[in-house]
Amino acid sequence: MKIATFNINGVKARIETLTQWLKDSAPDVALLQEIKSVDENFPRTVFEDLGYNVETHGQKGFNGVAILSKYPLEDVQRGLPGDENDIQARWIEATVVGEKAIRMCGLYLPNGNPVELNSDGSPLDGGKYAYKMDWMARLYARAAELIAAEEPAFMAGDYNIIPQWEDAKNPGDWTEDALYRLPSREAFRRILNLGFTEGFRARHTGEGHYSFWDYQAGAWQRNDGIRIDHFLLTPQCADLMQNCWIESDIRGREKPSDHVPVWVDLAA
DNA sequence: ATGGCCGGTGGAACCGGA
Numbered sequence: 001m002k003i004a005t006f007n008i009n010g011v012k013a014r015i016e017t018l019t020q021w022l023k024d025s026a027p028d029v030a031l032l033q034e035i036k037s038v039d040e041n042f043p044r045t046v047f048e049d050l051g052y053n054v055e056t057h058g059q060k061g062f063n064g065v066a067i068l069s070k071y072p073l074e075d076v077q078r079g080l081p082g083d084e085n086d087i088q089a090r091w092i093e094a095t096v097v098g099e100k101a102i103r104m105c106g107l108y109l110p111n112g113n114p115v116e117l118n119s120d121g122s123p124l125d126g127g128k129y130a131y132k133m134d135w136m137a138r139l140y141a142r143a144a145e146l147i148a149a150e151e152p153a154f155m156a157g158d159y160n161i162i163p164q165w166e167d168a169k170n171p172g173d174w175t176e177d178a179l180y181r182l183p184s185r186e187a188f189r190r191i192l193n194l195g196f197t198e199g200f201r202a203r204h205t206g207e208g209h210y211s212f213w214d215y216q217a218g219a220w221q222r223n224d225g226i227r228i229d230h231f232l233l234t235p236q237c238a239d240l241m242q243n244c245w246i247e248s249d250i251r252g253r254e255k256p257s258d259h260v261p262v263w264v265d266l267a268a
Numbered sequence: 269a270t271g272g273c274c275g276g277t278g279g280a281a282c283c284g285g286a
Binding site: 009010012013014034036060061062111112113160174177178212214215216217218219226228244258 | 271272273274275276277283284285286
């Protein structure tokens with residue numbers, strides 16, 4: 001089963017690019033982020049006509065996540081548990097049943113910039129960085145449940161985390177950025193340390209592998225990118241992983257998103 | 269050396285992204 005995560009930066013603006021990609025690359029499952037659409041306006045029939053089941057968790061203007069699947073989706077849950085006051089649409093999960101049942105979680109982790117801190121270095125209440133760190137604490141809790149279940153499951157999406165220096169062309173530019181500063185990486189590492197396998201780094205080493213290039217300043221042409229879209233697999237899911245790769249050439253096509261798809265192939 | 273984009277909203281400039 002071939003599964004891709006893809007931050008599409010607006011479903012309306014990306015409809016041509018996205019349908020061509022679905023035809024060419026033919027994922028069995030696509031987890032989408034930044035659909036920037038409410039559920040009622042999501043062009044679901046376009047995807048249903050291509051053979052996909054469609055589940056969305058949208059919001060007006062910003063954010064929004066969706067799952068497209070050629071297999072039936074069961075037990076769909078919307079929203080990351082842990083804060084009833086959080087209205088931002090950044091989490092959706094569902095079970096896909098192929099040869100095996102896989103619990104799939106699609107996520108769009110908050111960016112967190114600008115970083116606003118108290119004098120002791122703790123995140124300023126109500127700020128965007130505090131929201132990011134709070135969201136990651138809730139993610140940790142859900143991740144711990146997935147590990148405890150001891151079943152094939154993964155969390156995939158735009159984590160807005162650069163895990164290590166080799167995941168940025170110019171890491172020095174990012175030292176105090178919300179995507180890379182040490183507390184952000186520590187929070188990501190704590191989740192990994194629950195027992196997850198980061199799919200890409202289980203298969204590839206070294207510099208120069210990115211999943212996002214800014215629209216500005218010819219970032220794509222200079223390969224000035226960062227790797228922030230990730231697959232985290234439970235041990236039972238990691239055992240099914242055949243491969244993991246980044247479909248970077250998508251970034252050079254007509255009217256691209258600023259992100260590209262990241263893939264896993266599971267024996268499921 | 270510097271600045272350089274894009275999408276959505278709403279109907280012009282602004283917000284948000286990373």
